[in-house]
Structures are given as structure tokens and as C-alpha cells.
Amino acid sequence: MGCSTCSSGGGLPKGCRGNGSCGTSGCDTLTVFDWLSDMEQPAGQKPFEWVEVRFKNGRKEFYKNVDELSLHMGDMIAVEAQPGHDVGQVSLTGELVRLQMRKKRFRQHPDQFLKVYRKANQKDLDLWTKGRERENETMLKAREIAQRLELVMKISDVEFQGDNSKATFYYTADDRVDFRQLIRELASMFRVRIEMRQIGARQEASRLGGIGSCGRELCCSTWLTDFRSVNTSAARYQQLSLNPTKLAGQCGKLKCCLNYELDSYVEALKEFPETNKRLKTQRGDAAYMKMDIFQGKMWYAYVDEAMTWVALDTSAVKEILEMNAKGEKPASLEELMAEVEVAEPDFDNVVGQDDINRFDRPQRSRNKRRKPRGNSQQGGTGQPAQNKQNAAPEAKENQKPKRSNNRNKPKGPRQKQGGQQASAENKGNAPKAQGNSNNRNKKRRRPNRNRSGNQKPNDQA
Numbered sequence: 001m002g003c004s005t006c007s008s009g010g011g012l013p014k015g016c017r018g019n020g021s022c023g024t025s026g027c028d029t030l031t032v033f034d035w036l037s038d039m040e041q042p043a044g045q046k047p048f049e050w051v052e053v054r055f056k057n058g059r060k061e062f063y064k065n066v067d068e069l070s071l072h073m074g075d076m077i078a079v080e081a082q083p084g085h086d087v088g089q090v091s092l093t094g095e096l097v098r099l100q101m102r103k104k105r106f107r108q109h110p111d112q113f114l115k116v117y118r119k120a121n122q123k124d125l126d127l128w129t130k131g132r133e134r135e136n137e138t139m140l141k142a143r144e145i146a147q148r149l150e151l152v153m154k155i156s157d158v159e160f161q162g163d164n165s166k167a168t169f170y171y172t173a174d175d176r177v178d179f180r181q182l183i184r185e186l187a188s189m190f191r192v193r194i195e196m197r198q199i200g201a202r203q204e205a206s207r208l209g210g211i212g213s214c215g216r217e218l219c220c221s222t223w224l225t226d227f228r229s230v231n232t233s234a235a236r237y238q239q240l241s242l243n244p245t246k247l248a249g250q251c252g253k254l255k256c257c258l259n260y261e262l263d264s265y266v267e268a269l270k271e272f273p274e275t276n277k278r279l280k281t282q283r284g285d286a287a288y289m290k291m292d293i294f295q296g297k298m299w300y301a302y303v304d305e306a307m308t309w310v311a312l313d314t315s316a317v318k319e320i321l322e323m324n325a326k327g328e329k330p331a332s333l334e335e336l337m338a339e340v341e342v343a344e345p346d347f348d349n350v351v352g353q354d355d356i357n358r359f360d361r362p363q364r365s366r367n368k369r370r371k372p373r374g375n376s377q378q379g380g381t382g383q384p385a386q387n388k389q390n391a392a393p394e395a396k397e398n399q400k401p402k403r404s405n406n407r408n409k410p411k412g413p414r415q416k417q418g419g420q421q422a423s424a425e426n427k428g429n430a431p432k433a434q435g436n437s438n439n440r441n442k443k444r445r446r447p448n449r450n451r452s453g454n455q456k457p458n459d460q461a
Helices: 095-103 122-148 180-190 201-208 233-237 262-269 314-325 385-389 393-397 424-428
Strands: 050-054 060-064 076-080 085-092 116-119 154-160 166-172 193-198 285-292 297-302 309-313
Touching: 050 095, 060 076, 060 095, 076 122, 085 095, 085 122, 122 154, 122 166, 122 180, 154 201, 166 180, 166 201, 180 193, 233 262, 297 314, 309 314
Parallel strands: 166 193
Antiparallel strands: 050 060, 050 085, 076 085, 076 116, 154 166, 285 297, 297 309
């Protein structure tokens, strides 16, 4: 479900009839639920005069309601811009705006501020919609011009102002780019004021959106507004493998979700002993291998027996370290070995199907040998069984023997199946067999036809 005021859809929502002002994040992204909307204003106190206005792709700004207009969440208003005016949607009003301004450290200047002009009329909305329709085509043409000028930059998004007098191009680049010639060509082509704004890889991902490895929408495009630095130490604390392909997000940087549970892991690791100390036993020294933070277990292996790992509780490890500090050594680690419970996966009825489904049915084997054609009273070639048994012995004698796979057998004159030596004279004058043979390796011969095209009978063959 999407509305015309967000980048993820077009048209008004059909189900909720909220016209894009619902707070369930179905229409808007980066929405804030107004939990003070049902509370009455104290007597004698004026409502807060600042409002929060949302523009394309989650961009939000604060404007002062100088004329004290009656504004509500979801209203389309015309606000002051430099130069001209812009059209946006009211995303928050009341006392929550004061909290948002304090959270984002917005400084209120008594003389320098942007104000709300009026509620957007139909003319403002038509002009704003016309500019939104030009954004995609403008971005593609700008990319072609940048490629022709051989500029090492990527134009990711274009945003037109509400009055179509200004266009802001968002781009990403690794180095500094001289785009003066690009601005001249863009201004002459589109006849608007051009502003180039460089953004980072994470800001680009938040504007474009996408689906993360968890299967949900990106946090930066739904609710995350501040981008904090993420280090590889966050992955080390959580015992994750330092694989860049798994730790990187859509933007190519480390995932922001690595910081979500980092404090819990750091707090849990305080209960674990140091991993750089070896455990000394009478059997030998043991070195640290890995740990399980949730179960509170640590694995150690003897230096001489690296393939044998022993699981110990954190309390057992601390006890051994205290014994080593006193100069004592336990007999072995197996005395204090902890029991590791391995949960067996249950694959019964995983997808909610019945016990008897199409996967449980016995499948027929496709490698069965085909039965010879013909009924039970006939042979494989369609002849009766009696004629097959009374076949001429000459046909059996004239059959070619199968080649032997024994290559070490001494070479000699080839013999036929009947034991008679084949000669060059008898080979050409051998009578042809009448009837069909059961030898499957024998190729079928084409029927002999005379020049007139008629088939010769078997007696005259």
C-alpha cells in the first residue's frame, strides 16, 4: 500500500482511507506515532508553533507556523524555500515536535527561520505532481551527460522543488569531482536551478530502499535516522567470523544492526575469564578455542592434542585458574567437563502439511527395464511362440557372435557361433535368414527394393 506522497508507491491508499496519514508505517516511511494526540491542551497554553514537514525519501525539516493555521498530520502545505516555495506533508505536530527538535539538536533562531505559507491548493498540487513525474527522466539524462563528460560519480536520485524552479541532484563519489560543466549543461537542458549534493553510501541506500539479509526492509529506509559508526570490534565481541560478504549491508558498509545488541554482549562478557591464559593440568596445558556466550561455556584443547576439545563452564575455568595461581594443578579437564546439550531438530510437519503428503508416497523407479512388445502368447517380435521355436537353424548359424572384452586373448581366425570357420567365399554366399531374430544388438536392415520401387518378398530376397 502506498500513497502519492512517498517514494514507494503511487495513488491513494485503498484500505485505510487515511490519505497517507496513518501511523502504522504502511504508507509513510520514518513515521512517528503521535501518542499525545488524545490529550487535551492545558488551559491558557497555546499549542507549539513549530511543525515537522516530510518531503521525498524521508527528508524532514522544521517550519514555524507563524499564521497559527490549524494543521494536522497528513495535511499538504506550502512552505518557504530558497528561492520560491516547496510542497510537503505534515508529519508531526504539537509537543512531540519540541522533543524531535531537541533530539536532532535543532537551534531556534529568533530571526532566521522558515515559515509555513498556507495549505496547498489544487494548483500547488498539480505543479508539484508535474515535477515528481519529471524526476526519473531527468536522472537518466543526467547520468548520460556525466558519463559523456567522464566524471567518476554516480547520480542516485533527483528531487524537484514544489514550484519546479529548482532541482537537487544527489550523487556519490569517492574523490572530489569537478562538475561545473555538468551544471551548465543540466541548467541549459532543464531550465531550472541546479544544486549538487553529495551523500554517503548509507544515505544512498536509505533513499533507494531495499530488502536486507533478514528479509525485512532496510532499517535506514524505515525508522533509522542517525548513522553511527560500526567497527569490526562489534563483530569480535559477538563471536562472529570476520567475513566481509556477510557483515556488509546493501550499502557495502558494515551492517548497522551489529550495534543493536553490542551492549548486551559486552555486559555478558564481563562474567567470562580472560581467554589469553592457559589452563595448567597434570595431563598438560590447555589453550582456549571458542566460547558460547548464551550457554556460558568455554572450549579448551590440550596443546599436544589439538583435536580433542573439552567444554567447561565459566565457574570451572575460574576454579582452575585459581588453582594455578596457588601452584596447584588438577588431574585433567575431563574431571570438570560440562555437559553440552545438543538439540535435535524436529522436521515433522514443518510447513503445516498433513502426515501423508506427496513427499511420503513411494516413488516409482524410472530405471525399470522395458518389457518386449507383444502379448503373452507371442514372442518379442510379434511371431507365435511355435514359429519362434521352429526357426531355421541356418538363421542361428548366420548370426554374428558378440565381441569379447578380453583383450589379452591371442588373435586368431574369427569363428561363428556354430563353430564353423568363416571364409571369404562362404561369407558372401551365405543364405539370408528367414524370420526375425531375437538378437537386440543386430541392426535392422532396410527392405530391398528393386528399381521400380516395389519391395521384394522374403522368398526372393
